[in-house]
Amino acid sequence: MLPRIHSKGNYQKQAQGNATARGNTARSHSSVRTTDSSKFSKLKEVLVNNLLKDYHRKNKKAGNDAIYLKAVEEVEKILTHGRLTDKQLKDLQRKFSAMDGIPEAAAVSDHAEQDSYPRRTEVDEVNSYRPQPPPTASTQTSPSKRRKQIDEWSVMTLYNDVKHYEEQKKMKEKVKNEQQRTREELAAQIEERKKQKAAVKEQERRVADEQRKKYEEWQQEMKLIENEKLQKLLEERKREAIELKRAQDRKKMQIEEDKKMRARATMEKRAQYEAVLKENEKVLERKRQQKQEERELDERLFRVQMEMAERQARTALAAENERARREQDRQLRLKAAERMGQEMENKAAEVERNIEERVQKAQDEQYRRDMERERNDRLRHDRIVKENNAFLQRQIQMQEEEKMRRKEEERLLAEEMKREAEAFKREQQRNKVLRHQQCMQQKAMLDKQRMMKDYYNENESAMTEIELRLNAPLLKQVVQEKPDLPGELASKINLN
Structure with missing residues (x-):
């Protein structure tokens, strides 16, 4: 996926926003490692998204780390007990929707507290997603004393997760390098285009000045000819x-x-x-x-x-x-x-x-x-x-x-x-008719030049075809979320 570049050149700001969105997405899925072979990882991801759906709709932004950690904990509890009713889901959704955010200090303390406890291994985390055997009476009375079991399926799943993680890491590194190279090329193209636009502007200004001078000289000559x-x-x-x-x-x-x-x-x-x-x-x-x-x-x-x-x-x-x-x-x-x-x-x-x-x-x-x-x-x-x-x-x-x-x-x-x-x-x-026609032609030419200049000034900040193709997914998402955009802009985005 190529980076999204704004036509005004706010590349750093957009890149920071994209990095933030990717960081939030990574944080939101850090506890939910999704693989093609693990349906429980997908279930965990779906449950987290359902819990934070109202929260996202209300705040229209990605939550911080504490909110996501809280949601992951709730989902793990649900998966541990193995039951979730509609009432519990609605209550949890209202609970997360009512949250405006957890302070950073609380998030730091939570992290410190988590660091004070022994971390779960990948096998434990994967086993937590898998269906457990029915609990016995002793496990129901004291779930903390339940014995963790490791089998071949868990090992295979862990191996697949590690392999998938390495592949994703290599792919991300490749995408990052490609994005960096693309950024550099686009920056060079933008700089070259700015220079070309400046040169074209200067050329048009010189041409407009020459045409204005020629028009003034022509008017003087016509006045002299008329007087003669x-x-x-x-x-x-x-x-x-x-x-x-x-x-x-x-x-x-x-x-x-x-x-x-x-x-x-x-x-x-x-x-x-x-x-x-x-x-x-x-x-x-x-x-x-x-x-x-x-x-x-x-x-x-x-x-x-x-x-x-x-x-x-x-x-x-x-x-x-x-x-x-x-x-x-x-x-x-x-x-x-x-x-x-x-x-x-x-x-x-x-x-x-x-x-x-x-x-x-x-x-x-x-x-x-x-x-x-x-x-x-x-x-x-x-x-x-x-x-x-x-x-x-x-x-x-x-x-x-x-x-x-x-x-x-x-x-x-x-x-x-x-x-x-x-x-x-x-x-x-x-x-008189000829003079009127010449004046009208000159006026039409000046109006055309002015319209071209206005069109150029208006479209100077517009995206090129390459930029439209690069930013097509984000623009389509914006069109879907903002139906009150101008029809010409919306049709141009949908065409690209």
Whole structure:
């Protein structure tokens, strides 16, 4: 049987307790030498245990030497007389249960008194356990004069007891040496384990310090990174605001430039239109002047023709007068003169008719040309008006398209800014979730390390598997006597 070692290292105290228990057991059985071949030795041991049962239950400890010697004496008396009733057994049990202990002085005096008497030999002691022949009258009256008998069975029993005692002594010596060797090995193992535990503790402390430092550095780095990201974000926002303002200013300037350009184009178109109108007025004025000149020319031509006709008429009248005056002088030439006068009249009428036809034809041609010019002027005016209306319509349409384009650009810019804001918000939320997850992971890791450390600190005083196996019988006895132990500890003890 191996010694029981406590996990706290109270080896000496436990060894002393085990030695005390073994000493008490040895003392309790010193008077009862039990052998496999002696049923009376076993009977004596059973009787002693029955007498001290209530005493052990009451005091919950092993009795001293005096109590055991007293019990052995009572059992020897019972075996000597050979009878024991239930009443006597109960009385003896109550008697020993009421004993709180016999003083050491009484025990010493008892030992001294026993030493003053001659000791019983092993043969006598063994014979006392064996059944005796029925006593005679003389032995009943004076049992002290009864003769002790020694037979072969007693010698054999004594030999067996001596042999068993030597075997037990050798076995005890071997067990003692084995226990001493085991104690030394376990002490070395305990010392080595303490050193290992100290080294592991130191390593864990260093690792925990390094992890804490790394975590603090990581937190500082994360704070710096967050500050840098926030600073960059603020700078980007400022730059975006500046760029947006510049873009808005450029757009405003562009719009103003476009307005000015459109205004200049409109003014240029208007100036061109006015110039065209002025040119048309000049052309019309030139045409009027040309028409006036043509009219004056026609009138001069008509006057010339009329003057020529009047001159011819005057010439004919002068010739007629000359002929009339010379009628008397030129009677022979009267018919010729009359015929000539008629011809001249016909010619004058024809000339007048030709002149009237030419004048009418010139007037018709001039009227036709005037109507053609007026029609062309109306058509040109209508075309110019249509062109101006179409130009103005195109300008209005371009302004409407520019306005719609500007509204569409503003809408797209607003949507883009909204998308960027939502993306930035999602990015912030995602970063926040990532930071929360990292913090939770770091917290879980620290909690795990703390739990491992607490578990290690809690289990530092726990027994190893070897110690549990060595102390299994005692622990099972403790579990049986103490049913209120924690379930985990009780199950662990029962498993081992």
